[in-house]
Structures are given as structure tokens and as C-alpha cells.
Amino acid sequence: MKDKKFDIKNLINDFGVPRLIILGFLMLLFILAPFVGADLPTQFTNLFNRFSWNAVLVLAMVPMIHSGCGLNFGLPFGIIAGLLGGTIAIELGFAGPISFVMAILFATPFAIIFGYFYGILLNHIKGGEMMVATYVGFSAVSFMCMMWLLLPYHSPTMVWGYEGKGLRTTISLEGFYDKVLSKFLEIRIGNFSFPTGAILFFALLSFLMWCFLRTKTGTAMTAVGSNPVFAKASGVNIDKIRTLSVIMSTWLAAIGILIYEQGFGFIQLYMAPFNMALPAVSAILIGGASVNKASIANVIIGTLLFQGIVTMTPTVMNSMIHMDMSEVIRIIVSNGMILYALTRKTNEGRRA
Amino acid sequence: MxxxxxxxxxxxxxxxxxxxxxxxxxxxxxxxxxxxxxxxxxxxxxxxxxxxxxxxxxxxxxxxxxxxxxxxxxxxxxxxxxxxxxIGMVHQEFSLIPGFTATENILFNREPIKTNFVSNVFGDRLDTLDRKKMREVAKSAIDKVGVKIDDDMLVSVMPVGHKQFTEIAREISKDxxxxxxxxxxxxxxxxxxxxxxxxxxxxxxxxxxxxxxxxxxxxxxxxxxxxxxxxxxxxxxxxxxxxxxxxxxxxxxxxGREVDTKARKTRSNQSNDIIMSIKNLYVDMPGENVKNLSLDVRDGEILGIGGLAGQGKLGIPNGIMGLYDAEGEVIYKNEKININDPMSSLSRDIAFVSEDRRGVGLLLDESLEWNISFLTMQVKNKFLKNLFGKLISFRDNSEIKNVTDNYIDALNIKCTSSKQKAKELSGGNQQKVCLAKAFAMNPKFLFVSEPTRGIDVGAKALVLDALKDYNEKHGTTVVMISSEIEELRQICDRIAIVSDGKIAGIYDASESVEKFGALMIGANAA
Amino acid sequence: MKFDLKKFLADRSVPIMFIIICSVCIPLSGFSTGYLLNEIVTRIVRNTFLILSLLIPIMAGMGLNFGMTLGAMAGEIALIFTSDWQIWGIPGVVLAMILSIPISILLGTLCGTLLNKSKGREMITSYIISFFINGIYQLVVLYMMGPIIPIIHEAIKLPRGYGIRNTVSLLNLRQSIDNLISINVFGVKIPVLSFVIIILLCLFIVWFTKTKLGQDMRAVGQNMEVARAAGINVERTRVLSIVMSTVLAGFGMILYLQNMGNIATYSSHSQIGMFCIAALLVGGASVDKASIGNVFLGVILFHLMFIVAPKAGTVITGDSMIGEYFRVFISYGVITLALVMYEAKKHKKKKMAEGSDDEK
The missing domain is CATH 3.40.50.300 (P-loop containing nucleotide triphosphate hydrolases)
Known part of the structure; x- marks a missing residue:
């Protein structure tokens, strides 16, 4: 109350200059879009579609941030569980929407087992989670590269045609769970379409997460991240809670990749999961999370902003200066955001 | 002179x-x-x-x-x-570089150097160290201290005593x-x-x-x-x-001051039943080790534990509440407590207010509501409301707010609202929040460690009164650990003095300050 | 002195594992000794300088410098300029090195400053910095070279008129240092001058540890608080260590590329950090301790594995890709292992300091 100006400055500091720049940049893109002849309905369709593909992967960051395990750079670990689920479902001959359900069912045990061991590993290296997570993810991805070749998959839609074994790098989901969620209750108005099903699915998972964070265990998880010793003194088993959070993150990553695949229409194997962690990490940070604070709102805002930039930049930039700088801008924006979060002295975030 | x-x-x-x-x-x-x-x-x-x-x-x-x-x-x-x-200082914690030798530490950042052609161009920091001269200076400094230390030995493998001498040698080698x-x-x-x-x-x-x-x-x-x-x-x-x-x-x-009158009168209605019996307790708490300590706590009393710093008085509650590794037997109401599991004590309604407010006592980044309700929620499943039958239960935010507001009033916690973050409060008010946290779970037995450390006089009195009142109203047994013998005498029935990790003696609070002082230094002077 | 065999072996488990892998794979691969020796010599010449650049930040306690990529990018930019100006041969290499210095210092200072703001998580930060600067690098090389930064020759520009081609040929510079004085020993080509340069760098590093700055870095690496209390400017010392590492990495990259003979403009640097770090760790180094010996042992073992694994993989499984993936897996695996061991040690130490550091 004393000094209003001071408050505004504080607010900006709290929100973070990089976030403001990103927000401003995106708004500029939207303002410019009609002038350069970009079709706004198409743009929004793109934005919502990409949002629906990615949002669950970003949501997968939340449990680990809450329990103090930091940003989950080990996202590929969960993605692998999802890939296993998807490929097994197809291998066993499930098709159509049921294949999606089966993919989730098959992915779940893998995610739980991976998450459990991953969690135990992280409990032994408290304080160094992020770097180890990055490389655990990489190791797992490169290990699976060998496995995709060696595992006894036979489904003709998935293996290399001329050798009859070894999975292809890209597997089309047509006839399986391609767009099963996106097409569900899809809204179409002219050029504009809205992937209702996929968004609803995300909303459901978010709601479950929201609920979980309000339970006794969820409260304990937040407390463990905020001050582990306090939690221990209150009778909470820190290691158990952390492991639980890692399992949840891993499972959400597995589900997340399946949703991504249904939207995208393809399963991407081999080195593809490699590059999935950084966009998710930077999206949640752009949304206002910090290394140890995150909320559902951060997920939604962050994914919208991040995907907004990804979809808008190519169109607008291309028409304006005839240069496609979108890839470079994406690299700078996403890594710049992570860098900003890592180098902030106080890790105080905002709970939206 | x-x-x-x-x-x-x-x-x-x-x-x-x-x-x-x-x-x-x-x-x-x-x-x-x-x-x-x-x-x-x-x-x-x-x-x-x-x-x-x-x-x-x-x-x-x-x-x-x-x-x-x-x-x-x-x-x-x-x-x-x-x-x-x-001005030179030898710290309590060693300020030595572990991977350096005695010589390197003694002359750290004051090394004799030789210039070379690179350093002439790029500056002094590329001068090479004059190892021979370093050794000479270090040796003479070690000689001055009057002990035998290998000047070539790595600090990390030295016995503690040698580290201390190395530090002193470093200081006196300064001209x-x-x-x-x-x-x-x-x-x-x-x-x-x-x-x-x-x-x-x-x-x-x-x-x-x-x-x-x-x-x-x-x-x-x-x-x-x-x-x-x-x-x-x-x-x-x-x-x-x-x-x-x-x-x-x-x-x-x-x-303490020389006033003797404030000591608490012996209460006549005191029970002699033992509520907690501590036998052969060892606690591995750095700087506050407890070594083979035995102590009986009577039902409903306020027992003070005093003693000089570093003698182990803080180790007692921290060990029993499972925050530091401990060994030994603690019998509470005829049941054995698993002292390395915090839940084992907490579930028996034993609460602990830690001396380390900011580190252990509070969730600094969270609201007062969270701080006060969290312990009770985890231990007693309170402040939760059931939804869909008993399928799932959520935090009961309105109940939490009520309880928090009650304690804000009762303990006179100065804050803008129950939503304020704990880190924004002053030390005294933070301490009250820690007390509220413990009171909220209706403890039958309460450990309070250094409750008045680092808070101002007004808040001190309030905190002590709150403890005394709580003990009288609810019959809760209180064990209060404090460095200030005088405040112990104000509110305790009996006071035990810890020295070298053991109980040196227990007197009624009405005993003279000198007697407690003698217990503290008695073992200390040995 | 009692010789503790178990500890001796445990400390060297990674190199021993690699010796075993190599001794299994070499016979399977069927390569001749001459071929292998030639290859190894080439790899040593190519990579050692780069790996040596990692030593100084480790000494200063900043862990594995994933930001060495920054130096590599500086070296590439310098080489793009010299090849555009058509300065070839040894003068070209020397000029590129000189040009790379200011760029490396700039990037190194930026990196060091950011790392000072993220003490305790330097590695993940330097890792992200390398991605971030890679974005800036692409911005400069792909879009600004041409319209803003003058590039004379069309040959190295993309057909669209701006930006640098995916490959820049260094044919006229190729192996100019390696070939200047080279001798042939039993069919193995030994590039004497390159080895001299590497040995000079080793000597420099040994000398550097004996300087005041080197001593300060070791101290800062072990305990920042004590160093600060003794009056050392900790922040500046840390920045200096990163700057030195970046400059050396820049030189290393130029030597690497002169050996290769071309620049893969957008990918040469991206994996270099990972391979150098993996090689160093394979040589028995850890996150907080590394020596020149680790560098040489590492470069030999790691690249031996790299050469023989694909062929051996093909022989075993009949699939050429398995070996490729295997060596990538091993690279990441060895870094993961080193990180886990380091962090676990740190965590245990911290727990001990909290829980059982008895005073008596």
C-alpha cells in the first residue's frame, strides 16, 4: 500500500523479465499476423492442436518439481515407457481406439517400474538430480536404440520391410490410435477446429493432479520440496514421497508421449525422445514455474506461450522477412528460459 | 603495556x-x-x-x-x-583447504613468488610459487608454535590437533x-x-x-x-x-542476573509417576553428542535441561524425535519408542519444537496455515475432509484457517493474515508459529528446544508463559532445553544439567544459580 | 605401505571395463594392427588438445565443462573467416587461433559469470548454456553472415545468398600442421609437430598448476569460503578458469578441424563436448579430479572402442547399426556413471557432515 510503484517493480521482478519479453513477443506476433496475411483461425487451430499434444508432457514436470527433485530432465525415461506401451499394443494386434487404451495399460507397469528405480537412484544423489537425470535419460534412450533393433517385434506395420525385424524409426499410427482423442467431439467452424477430446483428457489428468496436491500425501509432497527437514520432523518419509513423485512424473511422461503420438500420427523411435525434455522443461518455466515451485496454471500458460511461439514464428517471420528463423528463435527462447531459471539466486516461484 | x-x-x-x-x-x-x-x-x-x-x-x-x-x-x-x-583469526571450524599441505595452507594467498616472463606480460597471478621459500617460512612458523607438524602433510589426513596448530601457524607467519x-x-x-x-x-x-x-x-x-x-x-x-x-x-x-526470587515455587500437586524413561541414550549430533545418558521424566511436570553449549543437551530431543541417529532405549508410557523413526514418537502424541526454527521448524516459503496445520495433518489425519464417501480426502482449508486464526489470536502472532508466508515474520513470531504447530496436535508430551533463542525480551516472556499455561491447562509434560538457566528456573519444576553428554545432576528449580553453575563447570573444568 | 588391490581396482573400474571391452572387440572387428595404430594416432592428434581444455575447470571445482562447446564454436567462426579470406596453410591456422581468442574470451566470460550465479549446479547450467549459445551461433552464422557480417566468397555461402553452407571445405588447410614434420614409423604416420603442440600444452598445464593463479584455482575448487576469507577473489578466479578452458577449446577445435579438413558448420561442435567428456572419464577421471594421464589413457581407450565397436557389433549381431548405437550408449553411460558416483559421494559426505562428524 505504501508505495505503488515499488509494488509494480516487484511484480515485474516476480514475473521475470524473460517471461515478459516472451509474452510481448507472442502478442506482437498475433498483432502482426493479420497484416502479413496469416489466417488467424488456422493459427489458432495449430496452436490448440499443438497444445493438446504437448500439455501432458509438461504436466509431467509438476510432481518432481513439487517434491524438490528439480526439473525432470529425465523425461525421456518415461517417454520410453510410453513407446514400449504403444509398440506392444500394436504388436499384439490391437487396432483403432482400443489400441490407445491398451497402449496406456501396457505403458503403465513399465512407467511404474522405471520410475521406482529412477526414484531410488535420485534419492542417492539429492542435490544433483538435474544433471544425473539428463544423462540417465540419454543413456536410456541410447540403450533402447539397440533394443528397438533387437527386441522380437514382428508386426509388419512396424518393422523394416526388407529385413522383417527391427523397428522402423517412424511408425504410422493410421488404423491404430491416430487422432483418437483429437477427433473425439472435435469442433469445426470453417478453418478452425478444436481437439476437444485431447484437451478434455488433459483437463482430466490436470484435475486429478489438482486433487492429488490437495490430499494429505500431496500436501506432504509440497512440504518435502519446500523444506525436507521440516517434513521429516513432521513424520513424513522423504524418500518414499520423492520416489512417488518420480513414479508419477514418469507415468505422466509415458501417457504424455502417447497423447503426443495420437495427435502427431506417428510413433518416433530411436533418438527422437532425446530432444523431448528441453521443450517441456522450458514450457513450464515460461509458464511461471521455478526450479522448486510449479502449478497447473504454470503448465497451461507455459504450454500455450511456448507452442504459440513455435506455431506463430514461422508463419509471421516467413511472410515478413522471408527468412525462416523459427527454429533458431525456439532454441534461444527455450534454452534462455531454462538458463534464467537456473541462474536465479532465489528459487521463489509463484503459486498461481 | x-x-x-x-x-x-x-x-x-x-x-x-x-x-x-x-x-x-x-x-x-x-x-x-x-x-x-x-x-x-x-x-x-x-x-x-x-x-x-x-x-x-x-x-x-x-x-x-x-x-x-x-x-x-x-x-x-x-x-x-x-x-x-x-587482525588474524583462528576459527572454530577449520578454515583450511583439505587438499593442501600444511605449508600451502600456512602461506595460503600469501605465497612467496617468483616472477617469470609470462607474468611480466599477463600480470602477477601467473607468477610461479617459490616452493623452497614457502617451506622455510612455514617451518619457522611451525617452530614458533612449538609443535612438530609435518609441513608436507595434507590437511585432510592430519589429526584434528595438528589442524588447529596449522591454523595458528598460519596466523603467526603473518609479519x-x-x-x-x-x-x-x-x-x-x-x-x-x-x-x-x-x-x-x-x-x-x-x-x-x-x-x-x-x-x-x-x-x-x-x-x-x-x-x-x-x-x-x-x-x-x-x-x-x-x-x-x-x-x-x-x-x-x-x-544470569543475580536475582534469585523469580524461581518457580515447587508445586505440591506433582505426580511422581514416570512418563518417559530414557536409558543409555547415545545421539550422534555434531557438536551436541549425547553419550550414555539416562533420565526419567515425571508425568505432568516441566523439566528443564540446561548445560553449556556443546555438552549435548540439544542432542536429547533431536535424538529421541528421530532427527539424528541415536541408540538406546526410550520407554514412554510403558511402550518402547523406535527412536530413529520420527513417526514413532509423533504418533504417541510427543511433539518437538526445534531449536533450528528456520531449518527444521518452519516451511519458510509457505503460509502460516500450512505451517501450523501440516504436522497435525500428517500425524493425526486431521484437517482433512472426506469426499465421495471416504474415497478421497482433501485439505480442509476452512478448518485450517480457523485453527490458524485461533492460534494467531491466542499467541498474539503479529502477521497480516493467516496466508502470510512464514519467512516474512520476525523471529519471535516465527517461534510462536512453531509452538502453535506443536500445540495444534494436542501433544501429551512436548520437547521444546531453545524456545527463546534470538528473540526479543517481550516475545520471550510470551513464549514462556504460553508453555507454562499449556502445561497447566492440558497437563502436558514439557521438557524444555535452554542455555539460559534463569528462564529454566522461571518455569520449570526440576532442572537437569547436561555435561559431556550425560546428566551431571538434577535439582529442583528453586535451588540457587550457583549450584547449577557448579554442575555446569564441574565436569567442564576437569 | 599396504597395497590395497580392491581399492586400486575400484578406483580404476572404468578404464578396466574399457580395456575389457576393447580386448573383446578388437579380435572380433578383424582390423589390422597397422590400421588401428594409424587410426589411434589420428584420433590422439585430433582430440587430445580439446580434452586437455577440460582440465582447468575441474581443477577449479566447477566440474565437467559442458560449455567447452562455446570454445569450439569460437574456433569454427574464426575458421569460417580465414577460409573466406582464403588464408591457408599454417598462417591460416595461426590466424584462426588469434581470431578465436577474443570470441572465446567473450563467450567464456559470459559462461563463467552465469556459472557464478548457479553455484552448486554448474554442470547442468553449462550444459544448457551450450544449447543457448548454439542458438545464438546459428543466428549469427545462418542469418547474419552475409547481410550483416561481410562474407566475400559465394562458395561458402548458401545458395540463397546469406548464411554459411552446411559444409565449409578446409581443403587447402587440411592437415597442414600434421604434415609439416611427419615421420613414418613402421607404416604408422606420426605427425611430429602436432605432438609437439600437444606436449607443449601439457607442459603449460603442469606449469600453470605451479603458478599463483593455479594454486588459487585449486583452493577455490576445494573450498570457496576459505579461499574468500583468505582474500582471494573467488568469482573472478572461477571466471578465469572458464575463460582459459574456452580459449583452449577454441584452439583445440581449430586443430581438430584442420585434421578433418572440413567444417560441418552446424553439427561439428554439437557433440564434441560430449565425446571429449566421455573420453576424459574413460581415462579414469572423475568430476572433481582429472590428470593429463587420464586424458591420454582416455583418448586411446575411448577411440579404440569407437573404432572397433561398429564392426564388432556387426559381427556379433549381423546388424551394422547395433555397434553404432552401442558406442553412443557407452559414451552416455560412462558420463552417467561418473555423475552418479560423484553426486552419490557428495550426498554421502553431506549426510555424514550432518549426522556423524564426531568431534573427538
Whole structure:
């Protein structure tokens, strides 16, 4: 109350200059879009579609941030569980929407087992989670590269045609769970379409997460991240809670990749999961999370902003200066955001 | 012994609004050894940190008052200022580089160097070290200390005593050394090493260096100091020549004012039933180890546990509540507690208010509501409301707010609302939040550790009253650990004194301060 | 002195594992000794300088410098300029090195400053910095070279008129240092001058540890607080260590590329950090301790594995890709292992300091 100006400055500091720049940049893109002849309905369709593909992967960051395990750079670990689920479902001959359900069912045990061991590993290296997570993810991805070749998959839609074994790098989901969620209750108005099903699915998972964070265990998880010793003194088993959070993150990553695949229409194997962690990490940070604070709102805002930039930049930039700088801008924006979060002295975030 | 090497005048220092040093005056003459004594938290460390230009001081707004050296006013803003002025310090925790040899540590950042053609171009930092000369200087410094230390030995593999001597050798190898601060240099030494240490301190003083000697071993102070200065609650309460004072007098000054009347009257309705029986307790808490301690706590009493810092009194609750590794047997209401599992005590309605408010006691980044309700929620499944039958239960935010508001009123916690973050409160109010947290789970047995440390006088009285009231109203047994014997005497029925990790004795609170003092130093002087 | 065999082996478990892998794979691969020796010599010449650049930050306690990529990018930019100006041969290499210095210092200072703001998580930060600067690098090389930064020759520009081609040929510079003085020993080509340069760098590093700055870095690496209390400018010392590492990495990259003979403009640097770090760790280094010996042992073992694994993989499984993936897996695996061991040690130490550091 004393000094209003001071408050505004504080607010900006709290929100973070990089976030403001990103927000401003995106708004500029939207303002410019009609002038350069970009079709706004198409743009929004793109934005919502990409949002629906990615949002669950970003949501997968939340449990680990809450329990103090930091940003989950080990996202590929969960993605692998999802890939296993998807490929097994197809291998066993499930098709159509049921294949999606089966993919989730098959992915779940893998995610739980991976998450459990991953969690135990992280409990032994408290304080160094992020770097180890990055490389655990990489190791797992490169290990699976060998496995995709060696595992006894036979489904003709998935293996290399001329050798009859070894999975292809890209597997089309047509006839399986391609767009099963996106097409569900899809809204179409002219050029504009809205992937209702996929968004609803995300909303459901978010709601479950929201609920979980309000339970006794969820409260304990937040407390463990905020001050582990306090939690221990209150009778909470820190290691158990952390492991639980890692399992949840891993499972959400597995589900997340399946949703991504249904939207995208393809399963991407081999080195593809490699590059999935950084966009998710930077999206949640752009949304206002910090290394140890995150909320559902951060997920939604962050994914919208991040995907907004990804979809808008190519169109607008291309028409304006005839240069496609979108890839470079994406690299700078996403890594710049992570860098900003890592180098902030106080890790105080905002709970939206 | 005429000129004052160092003079500190009207020194004041406050941290986050709490004044920890009031109007301190201290002077040092050439070749004089001044003993500085006081209980933990009395302000000794802060005073010495000011003198040595520690970062803690400058980063919290610096100090007030004047420091003079040889009559000239100087400003000490950083440790390099202090070094330049010839002030050296030997810390309680070793400030040595573990992977360096004794020689490298003794001459650390003051290495003799040789220039070379690269350094002529790129600057001094590329000068090569003159190893031969380093060794010579280090050897002569070690000789001056009067012990045998291998100058080529890595600090990481040295016995503790040698580390301490290495630190002193480092200080005296400085040519311009005028004032040397020794912060409990004998605490980690064996008796023989300690006496060598005292000898070398005396010989240093005879060479004209003024020495501030901090120690809890009062007989050492009497042995080597010329003068003793006692600090309590941030004030200098005594400054006397050594031959005009006794150990008893020093102790009395350290632990309390001379008022005896405030001690609590013995309560007549006290039960003699044992509610908790501690047998052969060992706790592995650094600096506060408990070694084979046995103690019985009576039902409904307020038991005080006192003792000098480092003797192990803090280890008792921290061990029993499972925060530090512990061994031994704790029987509570005829049941054995698993002392390495916090839940084992908590589920039996035993609560603990930690001495480490910011580290253990609070979720600094969360609201008061969270802070006060969390413990009870986890331990007793309270503040939860069931949804969909009993399928899932959520935090009951309105119930939590009610409870928090009640405690804000009851304990007079000053805050903007129950949603305010704990870190934004003052120390005293944070302490009240910690109490509220414990009260909220309706404990039958309560450990309270240093509840008044670092809070102002008004808040102290409130906190102590709250404990006393709670004990009387709910019949809750309270075990209160405190360094201040006087506040223990105010509210406790009995007081146990811990010395060297064991109970040295238990008296009724109405016993004289001197008797408790004797228990504290009795074992200490040995 | 009692010789503790178990500890001796445990400390060297990674190199031993690699010796075993190599001794299994070499016979399977069927390569001739001459071929292998030639290849190894080439790899040593190519990579050692780069790996040596990692030593200084480790000494200063900043861990594995994933930001060495920054130096590699500086070296590439310098080489793009010299090849555009058509300065070839040894003068070209020397000029590129000189040009790379200011760029490396700039990037190194930026990196060091950011790392000072993220003490305790330097590695993940330097890792992200390398991605971030890679974005800036692409911005400069792909879009600004041409319209803003003058590039004379069309040959190295993309057909669209701006930006640098995916490959820049260094044919006229190729192996100019390696070939200047080279001798042939039993069919193995030994590029003497390159080895001299590497040995000079080793000597420099040994000398550097004996300087005041080197001593300060070791101290800062072990305990920042003590160093600060003794009056050392900790922040500056840390920045200096990163700057030195970046400059050396820049030189290393130029030597690497002169050996290769071309620049893969957008990918040469991206994996270099990972391979150098993996090689160093394979040589028995850890996150907080590394020596020149680790560098040489590492470069030999790691690249031996790299050469023989694909062929051996093909022989075993009949699939050429398995070996490729295997060596990538091993690279990541060895870094993961080193990180886990380091962090676990740190965590245990911290727990001990909290829980059982008895005073007596």
C-alpha cells in the first residue's frame, strides 16, 4: 500500500523479465499476423492442436518439481515407457481406439517400474538430480536404440520391410490410435477446429493432479520440496514421497508421449525422445514455474506461450522477412528460459 | 603495556531487526591476552565476526560504532581489510583447504613468488610459487608454535590437533600480525595438546601480539588471560582483571542476573509417576553428542535441561524425535519408542519444537496455515475432509484457517493474515508459529528446544508463559532445553544439567544459580 | 605401505571395463594392427588438445565443462573467416587461433559469470548454456553472415545468398600442421609437430598448476569460503578458469578441424563436448579430479572402442547399426556413471557432515 510503484517493480521482478519479453513477443506476433496475411483461425487451430499434444508432457514436470527433485530432465525415461506401451499394443494386434487404451495399460507397469528405480537412484544423489537425470535419460534412450533393433517385434506395420525385424524409426499410427482423442467431439467452424477430446483428457489428468496436491500425501509432497527437514520432523518419509513423485512424473511422461503420438500420427523411435525434455522443461518455466515451485496454471500458460511461439514464428517471420528463423528463435527462447531459471539466486516461484 | 592496540567503542549490531550486540566496548593492549566468555548466542561470535570483517556482517548491513587501531579509526568491511590491518583469526571450524599441505595452507594467498616472463606480460597471478621459500617460512612458523607438524602433510589426513596448530601457524607467519582472535582453540584438542597450545599462546603474547581468547573452559581463561570480558545477551556484563575474579563469579555473570526470587515455587500437586524413561541414550549430533545418558521424566511436570553449549543437551530431543541417529532405549508410557523413526514418537502424541526454527521448524516459503496445520495433518489425519464417501480426502482449508486464526489470536502472532508466508515474520513470531504447530496436535508430551533463542525480551516472556499455561491447562509434560538457566528456573519444576553428554545432576528449580553453575563447570573444568 | 588391490581396482573400474571391452572387440572387428595404430594416432592428434581444455575447470571445482562447446564454436567462426579470406596453410591456422581468442574470451566470460550465479549446479547450467549459445551461433552464422557480417566468397555461402553452407571445405588447410614434420614409423604416420603442440600444452598445464593463479584455482575448487576469507577473489578466479578452458577449446577445435579438413558448420561442435567428456572419464577421471594421464589413457581407450565397436557389433549381431548405437550408449553411460558416483559421494559426505562428524 505504501508505495505503488515499488509494488509494480516487484511484480515485474516476480514475473521475470524473460517471461515478459516472451509474452510481448507472442502478442506482437498475433498483432502482426493479420497484416502479413496469416489466417488467424488456422493459427489458432495449430496452436490448440499443438497444445493438446504437448500439455501432458509438461504436466509431467509438476510432481518432481513439487517434491524438490528439480526439473525432470529425465523425461525421456518415461517417454520410453510410453513407446514400449504403444509398440506392444500394436504388436499384439490391437487396432483403432482400443489400441490407445491398451497402449496406456501396457505403458503403465513399465512407467511404474522405471520410475521406482529412477526414484531410488535420485534419492542417492539429492542435490544433483538435474544433471544425473539428463544423462540417465540419454543413456536410456541410447540403450533402447539397440533394443528397438533387437527386441522380437514382428508386426509388419512396424518393422523394416526388407529385413522383417527391427523397428522402423517412424511408425504410422493410421488404423491404430491416430487422432483418437483429437477427433473425439472435435469442433469445426470453417478453418478452425478444436481437439476437444485431447484437451478434455488433459483437463482430466490436470484435475486429478489438482486433487492429488490437495490430499494429505500431496500436501506432504509440497512440504518435502519446500523444506525436507521440516517434513521429516513432521513424520513424513522423504524418500518414499520423492520416489512417488518420480513414479508419477514418469507415468505422466509415458501417457504424455502417447497423447503426443495420437495427435502427431506417428510413433518416433530411436533418438527422437532425446530432444523431448528441453521443450517441456522450458514450457513450464515460461509458464511461471521455478526450479522448486510449479502449478497447473504454470503448465497451461507455459504450454500455450511456448507452442504459440513455435506455431506463430514461422508463419509471421516467413511472410515478413522471408527468412525462416523459427527454429533458431525456439532454441534461444527455450534454452534462455531454462538458463534464467537456473541462474536465479532465489528459487521463489509463484503459486498461481 | 600502555598503548591500546585495538579499541572497539559502542559497537552495535542487529540482524533482521533483532539487536544482538548493544553498546560493546572492548580494548586490547600490546601483548595482552583477553578472555572472552559468554553462553552460546550471547554475541561473542558476532563481535568477532565484526572484528574479522566476516561477510555475514557486511551483507546484513554492517556494524555501528567505532573501531580504533593504535588510536586511529579504521573501518573493517571485509576480511581482507582485517588481514591488512593485522587482525588474524583462528576459527572454530577449520578454515583450511583439505587438499593442501600444511605449508600451502600456512602461506595460503600469501605465497612467496617468483616472477617469470609470462607474468611480466599477463600480470602477477601467473607468477610461479617459490616452493623452497614457502617451506622455510612455514617451518619457522611451525617452530614458533612449538609443535612438530609435518609441513608436507595434507590437511585432510592430519589429526584434528595438528589442524588447529596449522591454523595458528598460519596466523603467526603473518609479519604484520597485531591482534589474534582464537575461537575455542582447545575445544577439539587432547589435554596434552591443549596445554601445548596454551604455552604457545602465552609465548605469542610475550612477543607483543594482542590476543582475544574465547573458551568455554574457564580454568584455561584463568590460567593464561590477563583480563576477562563476559558477554551476555549482547551486553558486556563484566570486564575485570583476572586476579580480581573467580570461576564462580564468571559463571554467575555468564548464566544470569543475580536475582534469585523469580524461581518457580515447587508445586505440591506433582505426580511422581514416570512418563518417559530414557536409558543409555547415545545421539550422534555434531557438536551436541549425547553419550550414555539416562533420565526419567515425571508425568505432568516441566523439566528443564540446561548445560553449556556443546555438552549435548540439544542432542536429547533431536535424538529421541528421530532427527539424528541415536541408540538406546526410550520407554514412554510403558511402550518402547523406535527412536530413529520420527513417526514413532509423533504418533504417541510427543511433539518437538526445534531449536533450528528456520531449518527444521518452519516451511519458510509457505503460509502460516500450512505451517501450523501440516504436522497435525500428517500425524493425526486431521484437517482433512472426506469426499465421495471416504474415497478421497482433501485439505480442509476452512478448518485450517480457523485453527490458524485461533492460534494467531491466542499467541498474539503479529502477521497480516493467516496466508502470510512464514519467512516474512520476525523471529519471535516465527517461534510462536512453531509452538502453535506443536500445540495444534494436542501433544501429551512436548520437547521444546531453545524456545527463546534470538528473540526479543517481550516475545520471550510470551513464549514462556504460553508453555507454562499449556502445561497447566492440558497437563502436558514439557521438557524444555535452554542455555539460559534463569528462564529454566522461571518455569520449570526440576532442572537437569547436561555435561559431556550425560546428566551431571538434577535439582529442583528453586535451588540457587550457583549450584547449577557448579554442575555446569564441574565436569567442564576437569 | 599396504597395497590395497580392491581399492586400486575400484578406483580404476572404468578404464578396466574399457580395456575389457576393447580386448573383446578388437579380435572380433578383424582390423589390422597397422590400421588401428594409424587410426589411434589420428584420433590422439585430433582430440587430445580439446580434452586437455577440460582440465582447468575441474581443477577449479566447477566440474565437467559442458560449455567447452562455446570454445569450439569460437574456433569454427574464426575458421569460417580465414577460409573466406582464403588464408591457408599454417598462417591460416595461426590466424584462426588469434581470431578465436577474443570470441572465446567473450563467450567464456559470459559462461563463467552465469556459472557464478548457479553455484552448486554448474554442470547442468553449462550444459544448457551450450544449447543457448548454439542458438545464438546459428543466428549469427545462418542469418547474419552475409547481410550483416561481410562474407566475400559465394562458395561458402548458401545458395540463397546469406548464411554459411552446411559444409565449409578446409581443403587447402587440411592437415597442414600434421604434415609439416611427419615421420613414418613402421607404416604408422606420426605427425611430429602436432605432438609437439600437444606436449607443449601439457607442459603449460603442469606449469600453470605451479603458478599463483593455479594454486588459487585449486583452493577455490576445494573450498570457496576459505579461499574468500583468505582474500582471494573467488568469482573472478572461477571466471578465469572458464575463460582459459574456452580459449583452449577454441584452439583445440581449430586443430581438430584442420585434421578433418572440413567444417560441418552446424553439427561439428554439437557433440564434441560430449565425446571429449566421455573420453576424459574413460581415462579414469572423475568430476572433481582429472590428470593429463587420464586424458591420454582416455583418448586411446575411448577411440579404440569407437573404432572397433561398429564392426564388432556387426559381427556379433549381423546388424551394422547395433555397434553404432552401442558406442553412443557407452559414451552416455560412462558420463552417467561418473555423475552418479560423484553426486552419490557428495550426498554421502553431506549426510555424514550432518549426522556423524564426531568431534573427538
Amino acid at each position: 600502555s598503548e591500546n592496540v585495538l579499541e572497539m567503542k559502542n559497537i552495535q549490531k542487529s540482524y533482521y531487526g533483532t539487536t544482538v550486540l548493544h553498546d560493546i566496548n572492548l580494548s586490547l593492549k600490546e601483548g595482552e591476552i583477553v578472555g572472552l566468555v559468554g553462553e552460546n548466542g550471547a554475541g561473542k561470535s558476532t563481535l568477532m565476526n565484526i572484528l574479522f570483517g566476516d561477510e555475514v556482517i557486511s551483507s546484513t548491513g554492517g556494524y555501528e560504532g567505532e573501531i580504533k587501531m593504535f588510536g586511529k579509526t579504521v573501518h573493517i568491511g571485509s576480511s581482507s581489510d582485517a588481514l591488512r590491518l593485522g 604484520n600480525l597485531k591482534v589474534l582472535i582464537l575461537d575455542e582453540p582447545t575445544a577439539v584438542l587432547t589435554e596434552k595438546e591443549a596445554s601445548t597450545m596454551l604455552e604457545s599462546i602465552k609465548s605469542l603474547a610475550s612477543k607483543g601480539i594482542a590476543i582475544v581468547f574465547i573458551s568455554h573452559r574457564l580454568n584455561e581463561i584463568l590460567d593464561i588471560c590477563n583480563r576477562v570480558v563476559v558477554i551476555r545477551d549482547g551486553y558486556v556484563v563484566k570486564d575485570s582483571d583476572i586476579d580480581k575474579i573467580t570461576v564462580e563469579e564468571i559463571t554467575k555473570q555468564m548464566i
